[in-house]
Amino acid sequence: MFNKFNHFFIDDDHKSLNITDDSVPWVLISILKKYNNLLFLCHNNSELFSLSEKLKILVPNLKIFLFPEWDSPLFSNISPTNINKSLRIEALSNVVNEKISNTIFLTTPTAMLFKTIPKLILKGRTLNISENSKNINLENIKNFFLHGNYNRVETVRQKNEYSIRGGIIDFFSSSENFPIRLDTFGSEIDDIKTFDPISQLSLKKVKETKLIPSSEVLLNKESIENFRVKFRDLKIKNSDEIYNSISEGITVDGIEQFLPLFYDKLEDSYSYFEKLNLVIRPNFNDDIIESERKILRNFFSSEIKIDKNAFLTRSDYLIKKISMSKSLAISSLVNLEKKKKISHNNKTFIINK
Numbered sequence: 410m411f412n413k414f415n416h417f418f419i420d421d422d423h424k425s426l427n428i429t430d431d432s433v434p435w436v437l438i439s440i441l442k443k444y445n446n447l448l449f450l451c452h453n454n455s456e457l458f459s460l461s462e463k464l465k466i467l468v469p470n471l472k473i474f475l476f477p478e479w480d481s482p483l484f485s486n487i488s489p490t491n492i493n494k495s496l497r498i499e500a501l502s503n504v505v506n507e508k509i510s511n512t513i514f515l516t517t518p519t520a521m522l523f524k525t526i527p528k529l530i531l532k533g534r535t536l537n538i539s540e541n542s543k544n545i546n547l548e549n550i551k552n553f554f555l556h557g558n559y560n561r562v563e564t565v566r567q568k569n570e571y572s573i574r575g576g577i578i579d580f581f582s583s584s585e586n587f588p589i590r591l592d593t594f595g596s597e598i599d600d601i602k603t604f605d606p607i608s609q610l611s612l613k614k615v616k617e618t619k620l621i622p623s624s625e626v627l628l629n630k631e632s633i634e635n636f637r638v639k640f641r642d643l644k645i646k647n648s649d650e651i652y653n654s655i656s657e658g659i660t661v662d663g664i665e666q667f668l669p670l671f672y673d674k675l676e677d678s679y680s681y682f683e684k685l686n687l688v689i690r691p692n693f694n695d696d697i698i699e700s701e702r703k704i705l706r707n708f709f710s711s712e713i714k715i716d717k718n719a720f721l722t723r724s725d726y727l728i729k730k731i732s733m734s735k736s737l738a739i740s741s742l743v744n745l746e747k748k749k750k751i752s753h754n755n756k757t758f759i760i761n762k
Contacts (some may be wrong), residue, residue, distance in 0.1 A: 434463040437513060437688065438471070440737065444686040448514045450693055450731075454478055457515045464513065472512040476500040476678070479518035479665065483704060484711035487665035494566045494624040495583035501525065502584070503699070504681050506535050514682060518700040522722050524626040524675035525668075532653070534627075538591070540601055547596060550578065550620070556629045557622040558660055566606040569623035581606070582620050589618045625668065628658050632671040639670040643714045652711035666711075669719035677722045679730055687736040694728045723727040 441447055451457040454477045461473055479495040490493075500514060536553045551573070554561070559571045559580065565588050571580035581588035587603040589621050590611060603612040626632075636655055640648075654661050669675055690696075701724040708717050 434460060434467055437464065438468060440686075440688065441511060441513060443508055444737075446512050446514075446685045446686055448682045448685040449688045450690070450696075451515055452696060453519070454480065457517055457557050460689045461515055465577055467543050472509070474500040474503055474512065474514045476514060476516040476520050476682075478517050479523070480664075481663075483707040484666050484713045486666070488526055488662050488665060491568045493656055496620055497525075498624055499583045501510065501531060501625070501681055502535060504529060504685075505531055506533065506621075513514065514685060516678075516682070518697040518727075519704065521679050521759060522697065522701055522704060522724065523678060524720060525678045525681075525723060526627070527672055527674065527676045527682065530672065531622070536620040537617065538598070538601065538620065540598065547578070547593060550591075553620050554580065555628060555658075557620065558626060558628055560660075564609065579604070580620070582618065583623055584619045584621045587612060589615075624665075626660070626664050626671060628655070628660065628671075633658060636667065640667070665712060667715070669715055675719065677727075677730075679722065679727060679734065683730065683734060687731060687734050689731065689736055689738055690736050697724050697728055700724075 410441060437447060437449060449460070457475060457477055461475055464471055464473055467533060475496045477493060478498055479489045481487045481489045489497075497520075500516075502512065503509060503512075534557075538547065538550070540583075553559075554571045559569050562572055565572050565581050568581045568583055570588075572577070574581075576593045578591040578593060578645070580591075585603075588606050589606045590600075590602045591598055592600040592602075601615050602616055604610060605612055633656060637652070640652055640655075643751075645651075651661055696719060701721070702733040704721065705717070708720070713749045
């Protein structure tokens with residue numbers, strides 16, 4: 410699918426390539442031909458979504474996963490949107506559970522600075538359902554909804570929702586573009602179909618589908634107990650409603666601000682992606698440092714009592730990890746003329762501003 414990008418072919422002798430900002434999608438696709446899987450560090454969510462759309466236009470069937478920063482006020486009682494949570498957990502689940510190839514992951518410095526669900530907890534936490542699953546335990550599907558933080562509704566319209574009406578199970582997994590309808594009889598699955606979330610009419614039959622968790626907050630017996638113990642230690646005022654709801658396994662708005670309380674220790678987000686070939690700009694460290702400053706301003710202006718180190722990876726540590734990684738640097742012509750050294754492996758791609 411990459412034949413038309415041959416004029417951007419990258420080989421081991423290529424040390425620089427003079428390109429423009431608009432050529433970044435083309436160059437990423439060309440680099441992908443040689444390096445198989447890429448992680449590109451965008452400036453922010455705006456660039457991340459714009460670049461994703463441009464890549465899809467160039468190669469419609471290209472596999473792209475997005476790990477954006479939260480799209481809600483940080484450390485607040487407002488949760489990110491369902492779409493945001495779905496994109497993040499889909500990227501994490503795929504990189505840790507699937508054999509990926511010819512794939513581009515897009516993220517931002519802010520997304521990398523926030524720690525996330527431990528890999529060991531997310532590893533293997535998927536449920537594959539196929540038309541050949543004649544003896545699948547339907548209780549496993551229902552339990553997955555419960556412990557994967559899916560919301561039970563009358564009519565499924567958004568991601569991370571499910572409904573059960575007799576032998577019909579509807580759900581909208583974070584891993585799918587359309588909601589799924591299972592027609593079941595006893596313990597057997599008769600049909601798997603996609604359906605329109607607006608009209609609720611079936612669209613087409615599919616052979617298989619996959620369930621993944623709805624977000625990075627998984628409510629189960631262990632995580633709820635972790636939360637209860639740590640939350641009590643914080644002695645937060647006027648918080649009985651939050652404590653009681655989560656204790657009963659009910660998700661509350663802004664639950665992400667308590668993410669460190671659910672697990673023994675959060676994972677550095679970059680550790681999920683460190684085996685990928687990273688594409689960065691030479692001033693990536695400035696982006697990371699500025700992102701950390703913004704995060705800390707929000708943190709210290711909030712009423713959160715959790716240690717910031719439980720939430721965040723230090724900027725100097727992240728910069729060091731990236732500098733030691735298999736990274737490809739893209740540089741502006743201005744920086745090159747000033748002879749700014751780029752201490753990264755392999756290649757330099759020059760972007761004219």
